[in-house]
């Protein structure tokens with residue numbers, strides 16, 4: 001497996017500084033587990049951040065900045081110390097199982113995609129809401145979308161991360177398969193279609209509601225709940 005679509009640098013910087021909530025942290029950490037390139041980029045960001053801190057007046061640094069950064073690194077369950085230069089290449093996934101769930105997500109939904117319980121929200125679309133342990137207005141959920149299914153065209157009420165865990169989808173940004181992440185903001189609109197003959201399972205961290213386009217999509221939103 002080769003990861004093609006990655007996190008934006010700005011997202012990695014916010015993660016490195018502890019500036020993302022639980023919903024987005026889980027999605028980011030799950031992608032990092034599958035992507036050596038972003039792990040290397042995160043390490044570089046942290047190194048750069050450390051250098052900046054050295055050059056900054058100590059009085060300007062928030063008291064808990066180091067604690068928050070350490071908590072996020074530990075929470076991601078990624079051993080950054082063991083990264084090698086080879087991690088900077090596009091990742092070839094060493095995980096033998098295409099149905100395994102990345103560790104940062106396991107405590108929410110189980111070890112395998114086969115264990116996930118779903119709720120049908122529309123024909124061919126299953127959803128799993130994920131309950132978070134901290135208070136946030138952002139949402140974390142999984143979608144299981146049938147082969148060949150096209151989602152309604154929609155925009156976003158804010159930032160959205162979509163990490164593919166199984167199968168693949170296509171939109172105007174390209175093809176997204178296991179490990180790929182779409183790092184979208186409120187200006188992005190897209191209409192994903194499941195690619196291939198397998199269902200596509202995604203993890204989605206979203207800020208605000210999606211903005212469906214078209215009457216049918218708008219009518220479906222209260223039912224689908226995304």
Ligand SMILES: [Zn+2]
Nearest residue numbers: 006007035038
């Ligand atoms: Zn990446």
